[in-house]
Amino acid sequence: MGAQLRVYKRRIRSVTATKKITKAMEMIAASRVVKAQRKVAASTPYAQELTRAVTAVGTGSNTKHPLTTQAETVVRSAVLLLTSDRGLAGAFNSSAIKTAEKLTERLEREGKEVEIYIVGRRGVAHYNFRERKITESWGGFTDQPTYADAKKVAAPLIEAIEKDTAEGGVDELHIVFTEFVSMMTQTALDDRLLPLSLEDVAKEAAPQGEILPLYDFEPSAEDVLDALLPRYVESRIYNALLQSAASKHAATRRAMKSATDNAGDLITSLSRLANAARQAEITQEISEIVGGSAALADASAGSDR
Incomplete structure (x- = not known):
């Protein structure tokens, strides 16, 4: 020869x-996409009812809360970036990172300080390589996130926005994640999570002119909001984690195919x-x-x- x-x-x-x-990796990713989609669907009823409850309290009372009160002058903003722990996912991570960088540039042009929070080792590696400051990061669960992971991420963010900016707190929170549209389409987008706009939440909770019921609150509307708003933020972050996980698996499947x-x-x-x-x-x-x-x-x- x-x-x-x-x-x-x-x-x-x-x-x-x-x-x-x-x-083999393509088949594994395809299986995980289906599981992630099921988790998104399973979490939707809880998120919808929680949104309705928050709307009922917010619109049915004159209660003010740090998570719903817009600062007169925004001094500092927090950006939560959701990436993956692993690569081999095409443009999944780079698209999310580019969206976060564009958002950061816009906020800085508006004269705001920006603090970066990152979920996923790929995003952390990107920022560390460029010697950019990361306020806090998490990893190890992006493929199969749980509600406990969402609570762990939400806790320091809620604490930061409830704290005064003079003490190191932030005035607003933006989240950058990848929305799962279909097996072929995943879109990186940014959304302002806090302070919560009750008008937007009301539209989400009661579409097409639906009238929400009125409630009496015990012990008080303030106490109910104190309990509900952190759960609402956790559910939003959990949904974003699930969407990003499904998007990552879909991107991996497409790249491996x-x-x-x-x-x-x-x-x-x-x-x-x-x-x-x-x-x-x-x-x-x-x-x-x-x-x-x-x-x-x-x-x-x-x-x-």
Whole structure:
């Protein structure tokens, strides 16, 4: 076997092994997308009822709360960026990071200080590599986030917005995550999470002119808001974590499918080259045999004379 043919066969074996790996990763990601979608659907009723409860308290009383009160002058803003712990997800992380950077630039142009909070090792690595300050970060759960993870992320953010800016607190909170639209479409977007706009929440809770019931609150509307608003923020962050997880798995599936298809095309190309090398080798051997036979025939004819 010629040296060139051995090289082609070795490359074909290598690419075939890689194709098996990417195909397995594609199937795993597809399974995880379905599970993540189910979690999003399962969390929706709780989020909807919690939104209705917050709206009922906010619109049914004159209660003011730090999480619903807009500062006259916004001094400091917090940005929560949701990325993944792992790569191999196409443009998933880079799109979210670019959206966060654009948001940060806009807030800084408005004269606001920006504090960055990051979920996911990929986002942390990006900011650390560029020596940018990270106020707080979390990781290790982005593939399968739980409500406990959302509570862990929400706690310091709620504490920061309830604290006065002179003491290191923030006036508003923005969240950057990737919305799962479909298996083929995932969109990185930013949303202002706090302070909560009760008008927007009311539209979300009672669409198409639905009238919300009136309630009496015990012990008081203030106490009810104190209990409900942190849960509302946690549910919003949990939903964003689930959306990002589903988007990441969909992006991984798409990237691995592309890699598998490319590996198949490369194997086909290498097989053609190997066949051409084999044909050239056979042709050369036949030529050598024919040449040798002719030389022997000439030698025999010379000896007969």
